[in-house]
Amino acid sequence: xxxxxxxxxxxxxxxxxxxxxxxxxxxxxxxxxxxxxxxxxxxxxxxxxxxxxxxxxxxxxxxxxxxxxxxxxxxxxxxxxxxxxxxxxxxxxxxxxxxxxxxxxxxxxxxxxxxxxxxxxxxxxxxxxxxxxxxxxxxxxxxxxxxxxxxxxxxxxxxxxxxxxxxxxxxxxxxxxxxxxxxxxxxxxxxxxxxxxxxxxxxxxxxxxxxxxxxxxxxxxxxxxxxxxxxxxxxxxxxxxxxxxxxxxxxxxxxxxxxxxxxxxxxxxxxxxxxxxxxxxxxxxxxxxxxxxxxxxxxxxxxxxxxxxxxxxxxxxxxxxxxxxxx
Amino acid sequence: xxxxxxxxxxxxxxxxxxxxxxxxxxxxxxxxxxxxxxxxxxxxxxxxxxxxxxxxxxxxxxxxxxxxxxxxxxxxxxxxxxxxxxxxxxxxxxxxxxxxxxxxxxxxxxxxxxxxxxxxxxxxxxxxxxxxxxxxxxxxxxxxxxxxxxxxxxxxxxxxxxxxxxxxxxxxxxxxxxxxxxxxxxxxxxxxxxxxxxxxxxxxxxxxxxxxxxxxxxxxxxxxxxx
Numbered sequence: 083x084x085x086x087x088x089x090x091x092x093x094x095x096x097x098x099x100x101x102x103x104x105x106x107x108x109x110x111x112x113x114x115x116x117x118x119x120x121x122x123x124x125x126x127x128x129x130x131x132x133x134x135x136x137x138x139x140x141x142x143x144x145x146x147x148x149x150x151x152x153x154x155x156x157x158x159x160x161x162x163x164x165x166x167x168x169x170x171x172x173x174x175x176x177x178x179x180x181x182x183x184x185x186x187x188x189x190x191x192x193x194x195x196x197x198x199x200x201x202x203x204x205x206x207x208x209x210x211x212x213x214x215x216x217x218x219x220x221x222x223x224x225x226x227x228x229x230x231x232x233x234x235x236x237x238x239x240x241x242x243x244x245x246x247x248x249x250x251x252x253x254x255x256x257x258x259x260x261x262x263x264x265x266x267x268x269x270x271x272x273x274x275x276x277x278x279x280x281x282x283x284x285x286x287x288x289x290x291x292x293x294x295x296x297x298x299x300x301x302x303x304x305x306x307x308x309x310x311x312x313x314x315x316x317x318x319x320x321x322x323x324x325x326x327x328x329x330x331x332x333x334x335x336x337x338x339x340x341x342x343x344x345x346x347x348x349x350x351x352x353x354x355x356x357x358x359x360x361x362x363x364x365x366x367x368x369x370x371x372x373x374x375x376x377x378x379x380x381x382x383x384x385x386x387x388x389x390x391x392x393x394x395x396x397x398x399x400x401x402x403x404x405x406x407x408x409x
Numbered sequence: 410x411x412x413x414x415x416x417x418x419x420x421x422x423x424x425x426x427x428x429x430x431x432x433x434x435x436x437x438x439x440x441x442x443x444x445x446x447x448x449x450x451x452x453x454x455x456x457x458x459x460x461x462x463x464x465x466x467x468x469x470x471x472x473x474x475x476x477x478x479x480x481x482x483x484x485x486x487x488x489x490x491x492x493x494x495x496x497x498x499x500x501x502x503x504x505x506x507x508x509x510x511x512x513x514x515x516x517x518x519x520x521x522x523x524x525x526x527x528x529x530x531x532x533x534x535x536x537x538x539x540x541x542x543x544x545x546x547x548x549x550x551x552x553x554x555x556x557x558x559x560x561x562x563x564x565x566x567x568x569x570x571x572x573x574x575x576x577x578x579x580x581x582x583x584x585x586x587x588x589x590x591x592x593x594x595x596x597x598x599x600x601x602x603x604x605x606x607x608x609x610x611x612x613x614x615x616x617x618x619x620x621x622x623x624x625x626x627x628x629x630x631x632x633x634x635x636x
Contacts, residue, residue, distance in 0.1 A: 108540045111548075112533055123519060125510050316506050319468055320567075321496030321523050323489055406488070 124313055124327055126334050131306040135335065135393075136342045138298040143346025143389050144353075146291045147382050151354040153284040154378040155361065160277045169242045173235040176260040187258050188233050194257045195237055200245055203238040295389070296396050303335065303400040307408075314405065328401035332394045339393035343386030354382065416480060417441035418575055418606045419465060425473030425630075426460055434460045436630040438474070442608070444574075447601040449617050450610040451635060452627035458610040459503070461627060462577050465608070466500045467491050479574070496523060499573030499605075503580040505564040509553035513544055513563045516552055520571040538566045541596075558585050565593060569600060576600060578609045582616060594620055 126132050175191050178184045188206070195204045207215075212234065213226050239245050247263060254261050307314065317327055358374050419442040427433040434457040442448070452458050463469045464476060467483060476483045479494055486494070499520075507516045514535055521531045539545050542562040547555055552563060565581060576597065582590035594616070601607045608625075611617065617624060624635035 107545070108536060111536045111540075111545055123508065123511070123515075123522075312506075313508055313510075315468070316508060317519075318492070319466055319495060319500060319506075320520055321492050321494075321498075323492040325489075326523060 122330055122334050123317060123322070124310055124330050126331070126338070127306045127309045131302040131309075132338060134305075135299070135302045135338050136345075138302075139295060139339045139342035139389055139393070140346040140349070142291050142295040142298070143343045143385050144350045146288060146295075146389075147347055147350035147385055148353055148357075149284050149287045149291065150385075151350070151357070151374065151378070151382060153281055153288070154381065155358065155374055156277055156280055156284070158375060158378065159361075160274070169239060171237050171239070171247070172264045173237055173254070174262050174264060175233045175235065175258060176262075177230050177232060178260065184233075187260055191254070191258050191261045192235065194254065195235065198250065198253075200239050200241050201237055202240055203236075205236040205238075207234040207236060292392070295392065299335070299339075299393050299396045300400050303331070303397050304404055306331070307401065307404050311408070314408065324402050324405040327405060328398045331401050332398045335397045336390045336394035340386050340390035343389035346389075347383060347385050350382065416444060417477075418444040418479060420477040421471075421474065421632075422476075423474035424464070424471045424476050426457075426464060426469065427472045433472070433630055435464075435471075435627075435632075436473075438632045440625075440632050442606060444606055445601070445604055447598070447607040447622045448609070449620075449622055449624045450608055450627065451612070451617065451624055454612075456627040457630060458627055459579060461632070462500075462579055462608070462610060465575070466498050466577055467495050496520065496571065497574045499568035499571060499576040501561075501565050501568045501576075501578035501581045503583065503610075505557075505560040507552035507560055507563055507567070510551065512549045512551055513539065513555065513559075514548040516563055517566045517570055520567060524571070534570060535566075538570055542566050558589065561585050562589065562593075565596070569596065572600070572603070573605055576605050576607045578607070580611055581609060582611070582613065590616070 126135075173191065173195065175188050178187060192204050192206060195201055209226050212231060216224075216226065216231070251263050254263065314327060354374070419440075421438045421440045424435065424438040424440075425433045426435040450458055450461065460469070464471055464483075465478065467478060470476070470483055479497060481490065481494060483491070508519070511519070517539060518531045518535045521534065536545065536548070539548050542565065544559060544562055544566065547559060552560065555563065561581070561583075562585070565578075568576060568578070578597065581593060581597075585593065597607050597609065598620075609616075609622075626633055626635040
């Protein structure tokens with residue numbers, strides 16, 4: 083009987099019937115290690131999606147790094163400048179018609195300021211320093227002593243945030259009606275507005291670059307899924323969930339994005355250094371702190387990881403959504 | 410007492426299947442397949458055997474009627490549950506449908522990886538089965554680089570590696586020589602003896618005459634027992 087003959091055969095090889103050489107070979111094969119890399123069940127399209135993603139991510143990370151470096155550089159420069167500005171202010175003492183009275187008035191003001199709480203230093207700008215400041219406007223042949231130029235005092239303070247400029251102004255006017263304070267607040271507010279506009283512009287560029295990279299990833303993923311529609315069908319039939327397929331794809335695509343991100347960052351670093359050096363060359367007056375610190379470099383160097391995470395999340399969501407619309 | 414053995418593994422009530430606005434390929438099928446049974450599925454070319462099987466392996470939902478697989482109404486089952494149900498089904502396709510970019514080993518290992526089995530255990534089971542279908546020499550060769558007969562054996566190994574509850578085979582002996590065909594039929598029979606419900610779609614009268622299993626016939630979109 084055929085049926086009986088069939089039912090007597092076991093699914094696994096019968097140890098007694100198996101030739102010894104075969105058994106040894108199977109045993110040996112089981113002990114051996116398989117190939118080092120396991121091929122992904124759902125591959126990324128080599129012809130289009132892979133090179134497309136590499137180029138797009140590398141270029142995007144490059145642009146992102148440059149723009150981000152700009153934002154961070156401006157921010158650092160502003161913070162450093164602000165620190166210096168708010169810990170200094172200028173007092174202007176207008177001259178009186180009589181030279182001796184002017185001198186006395188100046189001494190009174192200096193003496194008052196030196197005794198004032200939280201003021202740590204009062205420096206009277208010398209005629210030479212004033213001359214240097216005015217030289218671009220008045221030329222070098224003018225005798226400054228003949229001109230009714232106010233005396234300038236550079237005042238350093240501590241606890242700048244708590245310092246009450248209004249009170250000082252009131253008390254100073256009691257000592258000398260000729261004296262007035264310039265605490266840089268107006269100038270600072272304008273500078274802050276300008277720098278904030280620059281920052282907003284740069285952040286807009288960052289958002290646009292991030293949007294572009296996200297759109298590119300979505301495009302590459304969708305194209306890849308269309309190319310491998312048949313593989314996806316087979317995986318589904320074998321019991322793969324959408325999440326399994328998405329994770330499988332996400333791992334590959336985020337690896338590509340990470341390495342492309344490294345390339346983009348490597349290209350961006352020298353560009354940032356060159357621009358940084360150029361910024362140092364234009365340092366002047368209050369902008370004496372154009373620095374790009376270690377923490378800023380760390381943020382730039384983390385960009386490949388950020389791009390890999392962004393790619394992973396985008397790819398996962400896109401794959402799951404696309405698969406749900408496929409079947 | 411396990412009452413599951415008396416439940417039908419597949420239950421169809423007035424099931425019909427149509428593609429778009431075309432005439433239905435299958436219609437009014439009222440049928441139940443008992444757990445642990447083994448059947449041949451016959452019918453002329455174009456009779457709808459592949460469509461019928463595709464509903465059973467849950468690639469398609471019927472356009473009419475109710476289909477229950479493992480007691481689950483397919484129309485009311487969510488995607489993830491359907492995926493888990495599919496893992497209990499082994500399928501041997503007429504055109505093999507191996508993942509061509511993967512090696513023979515990875516193709517056969519895939520159902521086990523989907524279940525999250527450890528690589529060490531996967532290796533043991535895959536090698537054992539590949540040895541049985543005589544494919545160990547080619548196990549690291551890409552599926553695209555092996556012959557038709559080898560693809561057939563790899564496809565069968567992939568379908569049975571999971572010890573499925575329901576095995577569906579579409580012309581499984583079509584591309585193999587008679588010795589291998591006998592060996593494969595013995596494998597299906599052994600799986601059936603161990604509890605797997607088996608449905609084999611075939612044209613081969615020789616096969617059906619040699620192995621005396623009940624025959625289901627598809628004709629005019631309807632399913633009936635062949636005389």
